[in-house]
Amino acid sequence: MPTTPSTSPSTAAPTQILLEPLTPHAFAPFGEVIQNPRTHHNSPTLANTQANQGSAEKWLDITSMQDWYGRGDSGQPASLKFNMFVCYPRSLEISPRSQRSAFCVRVLERHPFTPQTFIPIGLGTEDTGTCYLVIVAPTLPLGSEARHREDGKVPGPQPQGPGLPDLTRLRAFFARGDQALTYGAGTWHAPMVVVGVKAVEFVVVQYMNGVAAEDCQEMEVRGGVEVEVGDVKEVASGNMGRAEGKARL
Numbered sequence: 001m002p003t004t005p006s007t008s009p010s011t012a013a014p015t016q017i018l019l020e021p022l023t024p025h026a027f028a029p030f031g032e033v034i035q036n037p038r039t040h041h042n043s044p045t046l047a048n049t050q051a052n053q054g055s056a057e058k059w060l061d062i063t064s065m066q067d068w069y070g071r072g073d074s075g076q077p078a079s080l081k082f083n084m085f086v087c088y089p090r091s092l093e094i095s096p097r098s099q100r101s102a103f104c105v106r107v108l109e110r111h112p113f114t115p116q117t118f119i120p121i122g123l124g125t126e127d128t129g130t131c132y133l134v135i136v137a138p139t140l141p142l143g144s145e146a147r148h149r150e151d152g153k154v155p156g157p158q159p160q161g162p163g164l165p166d167l168t169r170l171r172a173f174f175a176r177g178d179q180a181l182t183y184g185a186g187t188w189h190a191p192m193v194v195v196g197v198k199a200v201e202f203v204v205v206q207y208m209n210g211v212a213a214e215d216c217q218e219m220e221v222r223g224g225v226e227v228e229v230g231d232v233k234e235v236a237s238g239n240m241g242r243a244e245g246k247a248r249l
């Protein structure tokens, strides 16, 4: 997988950020949350209709899946792929600062020309021992990119822009089994992080064209970013106080 140069948090970075619940509003700069508007009061307004002889409610256009590969240099067309990721629980470390368990983000990646949807299967809301973390960063404007890149090269245009991730504005969300999500095309994100006691299977939907540099770009986060998780059971059951989970930059 192609790796862009590593980057590290700037000295101006805040030292801590909150671990937040995944909501459509909070996640909007990075993509979309997919959830049942009947059971999640914070859902955006969606059109719906009756289906299946009235035994089903059908919500329409629940997420966007647009092919941006026409902007790639190779001209290689992409097709829609359904893959499955079986994500095992990650090892957590004990934060030297808080003495609580934490996940260290060492890699961020992006898919410049496609959204990517993660749909968990087999993780119920009753599974309060396991949840998953969605860790994302906005993209820096190109001027900052030029200052940060070591090889002087600028990748082609993409929906979020070609810049490196802004680690000073990294966000970490915790999600439940009754939520799926779509990373917007080009959104910097950590490889999926499951925490807790069991593996989670995800059906993953995205466009791909087989050109490695256009399908996925990855970079190392020098020194890592520590996301404080604390008690996974508290996080997974949604009982965590908002100020408890923190990421240290």
Ligand SMILES: NC(=O)N[C@@H](O)C(=O)O
Binding pocket: 109, 116, 189, 190, 191, 192, 193, 216
């Ligand atoms: N997000 C994640 O876990 N992984 C990927 O985006 C991937 O395509 O490898």
